[in-house]
Amino acid sequence: MLKSEMKAELVAVLGDAHVRDDTESRVSYSYDATPLYQSMPDGVVFPSTTQEVQSVLRIASKYNTPVIGRGSGSNLSADTVPVNGGLVMVMTRMNRILEIDKENLTATVQPGVYTQALHQAVEKEGLFYPPDPSSMKISTLGGNIAECSGGLRGLKYGTTKDYVLGLEAVLANGEILRTGGKLYKDVAGYDLTKLLIGSEGTLAIITEATLKLIPLPQSRRALVAHFDDLDAAARTVSAIIAAGIIPCTLEFMDRKTIQVVEEYARIGLPQEMDAILLIEQDGPPVLVEQDIQCIHRIAADNGAAHIAIAETEADGSRLLAARRSALSALARLRPTLILEDTTVPRSRIADMVRAINRIAAEYNLEICTFGHAGDGNLHPTFLTDARNQAEIERVEQAFADMVETALQLGGTITGEHGVGMAKAPFLEWQVGKTGIEVMKGIKRAFDPQGILNPGKIFSDRSLPRKGGT
Amino acid sequence: MLKSEMKAELVAVLGDAHVRDDTESRVSYSYDATPLYQSMPDGVVFPSTTQEVQSVLRIASKYNTPVIGRGSGSNLSADTVPVNGGLVMVMTRMNRILEIDKENLTATVQPGVYTQALHQAVEKEGLFYPPDPSSMKISTLGGNIAECSGGLRGLKYGTTKDYVLGLEAVLANGEILRTGGKLYKDVAGYDLTKLLIGSEGTLAIITEATLKLIPLPQSRRALVAHFDDLDAAARTVSAIIAAGIIPCTLEFMDRKTIQVVEEYARIGLPQEMDAILLIEQDGPPVLVEQDIQCIHRIAADNGAAHIAIAETEADGSRLLAARRSALSALARLRPTLILEDTTVPRSRIADMVRAINRIAAEYNLEICTFGHAGDGNLHPTFLTDARNQAEIERVEQAFADMVETALQLGGTITGEHGVGMAKAPFLEWQVGKTGIEVMKGIKRAFDPQGILNPGKIFSDRSLPRKGGT
Structure with missing residues (x-):
C-alpha cells in the first residue's frame, strides 16, 4: 500500500485511474517472466507523458521510494520484480510510433511500443528494424533498450545497441537527459546512449528513442x-x-x-x-x-x-x-522452466554444449539446449519444478557450474537476457571487483539516492567460485 | 621538467631510455595535429607493457600528476595536448597485433598498432576491419578507440565503436579493467567497452583491444x-x-x-x-x-x-x-587549417552547406567543405593564419555560429573528431547542464583524482549561445 500522502501527490499528477495500490494490481506487478522471483510493490503507476514520468520520479525521490520501470515484463532476469517494494512504473500507455523518417532512415518511438508493431510499421515502408527477441510479439521497445535485447538476427545485424541513435530519459531526480539524435556519427562526450542501453532501468527511465532503420532485405x-x-x-x-x-x-x-x-x-x-x-x-x-x-x-x-x-x-x-516457440514448447513439459543465457566465443560452442550435457548428468537434471549458434549464444533450459526444493537446489548448483564453464571458455554470464536479480551474484566473477566498483560509481553518478530499480545488477551475495580466478 | 624523486621512480620502472624530460622531447609532445594548441608536458614516458602502464599510473597518482595517453597525436581536437603539464604517455611501443582469430573473426591488438597496418594484416587473411579515418596511415588503434574514429566507410559499416568487442584498460589508480571479449552478445552489467570508446583518454588508458572483423568484400x-x-x-x-x-x-x-x-x-x-x-x-x-x-x-x-x-x-x-588527401591539399594554401566536424541528419546536408557558405561570407573567411555526405558528417575547413589575430577572432566567431547552426538542424558539435579542448566550450550547448553533470559524475567514478587527460571534454569556459536554447 502507498503512504496516503504520497498517493495523493501521485493521483494529483496521474489521475485516480492511473495510480493503483489495491492487492490485485500489486500482485499483477509483483513478478515478471522469470520463474522463482516475486515481490510485492507498494503501488503501480501508469504515466502517459514524459512530464508525468518526471513528476513521478520527483515524488519518489522526495519519499525515497524505489521506482521500477517496466514494459510487458517479458524479461528473463527478474529485472522488473520490485524486490524492495516501491512503485512499479508501467510504460505501456506511452505506446506511439512518433515518426518514421524515410530520408534519414530513423524511427522515433515511445517506450511502450511493441517490438513487432514497429517491425510491421517500418516493413510497410520498405524498411527494417532487425532486433528480434523471441518475445517480440509482446515485448516493448523500452524494455528491449533497457535489456539490450538480442534475438535470432544478432549475428548478421547486431542487437538493440546497434540500432539506438538517441534517447530521451528521465533521471531519478526528475531531470530530462537527451542523448544522440538522427545521427550516425556523434562523439560529443561520453556515449550516454550506449550506456543507458542495457542499464536495466537502474540509471534512468527511457521516455523516447530514435532508432536506426535499414533497407528491408529483398x-x-x-x-x-x-x-x-x-x-x-x-x-x-x-x-x-x-x-x-x-x-x-x-x-x-x-x-x-x-x-x-x-x-x-x-x-x-x-x-x-x-x-x-x-x-x-x-x-x-x-x-x-x-x-x-x-x-x-x-x-x-x-x-x-x-x-x-x-x-x-x-x-x-x-x-x-x-x-x-521453443520456450513455449518446453514450458508444457514441467511446471518450471529456468532459461540460462551463457554465451561463448563461436569456436567454443561444441565444448559448451558438451559441458551442459555433463552438468545435466552430474546433477541429475533435465536440460534442453537451443540458441543462436552463429554468435555463440546458447539457452540451456532447466526443466524443473519450483515446488521441489531439493531439485531447485541442484538446479542452482548446476547453474553456477555452467556460468563458471562459460567464463572459462571466454564467455559471458549473460548474452542477451541481462543481469537483473538472476545473474547478479555472478557478475563479479566476470568483471572483477574493479569492474563492480566502476559500475557502482556510474550508478551513483546517475542515481545518488539509489531509487531506480534497486537490487538489480549488483548483489549483496558474494558467491565463491569453484574454479578459475 | 620532472621532479627528481618522481623521475627516479619512473626510470626504475621503464629504464632510463623511456623516461624523457629534456626540452626537445617535451617540445615534441607539446602539440598534436590540431592547430593553435600547444602546452609543455613535464615529461614523456614510453611504456612497453600493461604492467609498466600500471606502474606509471600508480606513480602519477602518488604525485597527483596528469597523464595524457597518446598514440600518433593525429587527432584534431587538441585531445593530446598536455594543457596542465604532467606526463605524456606514448603508447607506440605497444604495437603488436597479438592475434587474428579466423574462427571467431576477431583481432586482438595493442594500442600502438597503426590502423592501416591492421587493415593490411587482416585483408591478407580475407578479412576486413572497416574503420578508416583519413589519418589511417599514421593513426594508432588506441587513438582510434579513444576518439571513436570514423572515416569514409562509416555510412555502411559504422565507426570504431561498432568494431570493439573487448578492452583491457588501466584505471587512474593502476588497477586493470577487462571488458567484453570475443563475444557478439554480452550484457553483463553496464557497457564499459562502449563507454571507454570515445572517452578521449579521460577515463582509463587502453592497453589491449579485441576487435570485430568481417569478411572482406569481394x-x-x-x-x-x-x-x-x-x-x-x-x-x-x-x-x-x-x-x-x-x-x-x-x-x-x-x-x-x-x-x-x-x-x-x-x-x-x-x-x-x-x-x-x-x-x-x-x-x-x-x-x-x-x-x-x-x-x-x-x-x-x-x-x-x-x-x-x-x-x-x-x-x-x-x-x-x-x-x-583533401586536408593535405588544403594545407598548402594557407599557413593554418582549422577543421570543423559538424554533423547533421543526412536530410539537412544542403542546408548546412548553404549555412557554411553564408557564414564564410559574413565573416569574410575562406572555408572549404568536404566530408561524408552519406552520414551527414561535414568537414568545413577554415583556411587561415594563426599569426593574424584579427582573422583568428573572426574564425572563432564563425566557428561558434556554425556549431549553433548544426545544433539547430538536429546535429552534433562533433561527428568523429572528439571534443578535446577544441569543442569543449560547446559541449553544454548540445548535452545541457544535466548531460554535463552526468558525464562529470562518470569521470569521477573512474578517476576521482582527475589525473587522466585533464582539461579535455569539460570546459571551464561557459559560452553564451547566440540563438536557440
Whole structure:
C-alpha cells in the first residue's frame, strides 16, 4: 500500500485511474517472466507523458521510494520484480510510433511500443528494424533498450545497441537527459546512449528513442540441416563463417529441444538427431540463392545427415517460428522452466554444449539446449519444478557450474537476457571487483539516492567460485 | 621538467631510455595535429607493457600528476595536448597485433598498432576491419578507440565503436579493467567497452583491444558525379538511400575543395562544378555492378552534369585516395587549417552547406567543405593564419555560429573528431547542464583524482549561445 500522502501527490499528477495500490494490481506487478522471483510493490503507476514520468520520479525521490520501470515484463532476469517494494512504473500507455523518417532512415518511438508493431510499421515502408527477441510479439521497445535485447538476427545485424541513435530519459531526480539524435556519427562526450542501453532501468527511465532503420532485405530463404553428431554441427557453423557467409540467422537445437518443438509445432523435424541447424539468409535474391547453395554444400561436406532447403519464404518463416516457440514448447513439459543465457566465443560452442550435457548428468537434471549458434549464444533450459526444493537446489548448483564453464571458455554470464536479480551474484566473477566498483560509481553518478530499480545488477551475495580466478 | 624523486621512480620502472624530460622531447609532445594548441608536458614516458602502464599510473597518482595517453597525436581536437603539464604517455611501443582469430573473426591488438597496418594484416587473411579515418596511415588503434574514429566507410559499416568487442584498460589508480571479449552478445552489467570508446583518454588508458572483423568484400567500384548545383547533389544522396542502396562511401567535396584537390592530386576533377560526389560500393561483383548502375541512373535523374564510373578498382582507389588527401591539399594554401566536424541528419546536408557558405561570407573567411555526405558528417575547413589575430577572432566567431547552426538542424558539435579542448566550450550547448553533470559524475567514478587527460571534454569556459536554447 502507498503512504496516503504520497498517493495523493501521485493521483494529483496521474489521475485516480492511473495510480493503483489495491492487492490485485500489486500482485499483477509483483513478478515478471522469470520463474522463482516475486515481490510485492507498494503501488503501480501508469504515466502517459514524459512530464508525468518526471513528476513521478520527483515524488519518489522526495519519499525515497524505489521506482521500477517496466514494459510487458517479458524479461528473463527478474529485472522488473520490485524486490524492495516501491512503485512499479508501467510504460505501456506511452505506446506511439512518433515518426518514421524515410530520408534519414530513423524511427522515433515511445517506450511502450511493441517490438513487432514497429517491425510491421517500418516493413510497410520498405524498411527494417532487425532486433528480434523471441518475445517480440509482446515485448516493448523500452524494455528491449533497457535489456539490450538480442534475438535470432544478432549475428548478421547486431542487437538493440546497434540500432539506438538517441534517447530521451528521465533521471531519478526528475531531470530530462537527451542523448544522440538522427545521427550516425556523434562523439560529443561520453556515449550516454550506449550506456543507458542495457542499464536495466537502474540509471534512468527511457521516455523516447530514435532508432536506426535499414533497407528491408529483398528476399529470404531458410535451410535446415540435421546432424547425428554434435561436432559436425559445430564444424558446419565455423565453416560457413570461414567461407565469408554471415547468415541472418544460424540457430541450433539439441535432440531434446527438437523432439519437444516438433511435438508442439508439427513441422516435420526429425526425432532422432543430435542437433539441427536452422539457417536463414536474406538479401538480394541472387545472393541469397548463392549463399544457401553454398551453405548446403558446406553442411554436406561437414557430415550433415539430411539437409532441406525451404521451398518458399513462408516455409522458412514457419521453421523460424517453430524455433521461436521453443520456450513455449518446453514450458508444457514441467511446471518450471529456468532459461540460462551463457554465451561463448563461436569456436567454443561444441565444448559448451558438451559441458551442459555433463552438468545435466552430474546433477541429475533435465536440460534442453537451443540458441543462436552463429554468435555463440546458447539457452540451456532447466526443466524443473519450483515446488521441489531439493531439485531447485541442484538446479542452482548446476547453474553456477555452467556460468563458471562459460567464463572459462571466454564467455559471458549473460548474452542477451541481462543481469537483473538472476545473474547478479555472478557478475563479479566476470568483471572483477574493479569492474563492480566502476559500475557502482556510474550508478551513483546517475542515481545518488539509489531509487531506480534497486537490487538489480549488483548483489549483496558474494558467491565463491569453484574454479578459475 | 620532472621532479627528481618522481623521475627516479619512473626510470626504475621503464629504464632510463623511456623516461624523457629534456626540452626537445617535451617540445615534441607539446602539440598534436590540431592547430593553435600547444602546452609543455613535464615529461614523456614510453611504456612497453600493461604492467609498466600500471606502474606509471600508480606513480602519477602518488604525485597527483596528469597523464595524457597518446598514440600518433593525429587527432584534431587538441585531445593530446598536455594543457596542465604532467606526463605524456606514448603508447607506440605497444604495437603488436597479438592475434587474428579466423574462427571467431576477431583481432586482438595493442594500442600502438597503426590502423592501416591492421587493415593490411587482416585483408591478407580475407578479412576486413572497416574503420578508416583519413589519418589511417599514421593513426594508432588506441587513438582510434579513444576518439571513436570514423572515416569514409562509416555510412555502411559504422565507426570504431561498432568494431570493439573487448578492452583491457588501466584505471587512474593502476588497477586493470577487462571488458567484453570475443563475444557478439554480452550484457553483463553496464557497457564499459562502449563507454571507454570515445572517452578521449579521460577515463582509463587502453592497453589491449579485441576487435570485430568481417569478411572482406569481394570487389569494389567507384563512381564520380559532378553537379553544378548543390541541391542536386543533396537530392542525389537522399535518392540513393531511398532506393535502398547503402554505398560503402558517399563523399562530398565543394567547389573550392575540388579545385585544390585537383591541383594537388591531378586525377582529372572538373574545376567549375559546385559539388562532386565520390561514391564507392563494395560487395559481390554482381551486386556492386547493379548498385553502381542504379546510382548512375539516380545521379543522372537528379541533375548530375557529368558522371564517370571508374574503369577498375585501382582507378576507384585513386579517386578515394584523392579525397583522403583533401586536408593535405588544403594545407598548402594557407599557413593554418582549422577543421570543423559538424554533423547533421543526412536530410539537412544542403542546408548546412548553404549555412557554411553564408557564414564564410559574413565573416569574410575562406572555408572549404568536404566530408561524408552519406552520414551527414561535414568537414568545413577554415583556411587561415594563426599569426593574424584579427582573422583568428573572426574564425572563432564563425566557428561558434556554425556549431549553433548544426545544433539547430538536429546535429552534433562533433561527428568523429572528439571534443578535446577544441569543442569543449560547446559541449553544454548540445548535452545541457544535466548531460554535463552526468558525464562529470562518470569521470569521477573512474578517476576521482582527475589525473587522466585533464582539461579535455569539460570546459571551464561557459559560452553564451547566440540563438536557440
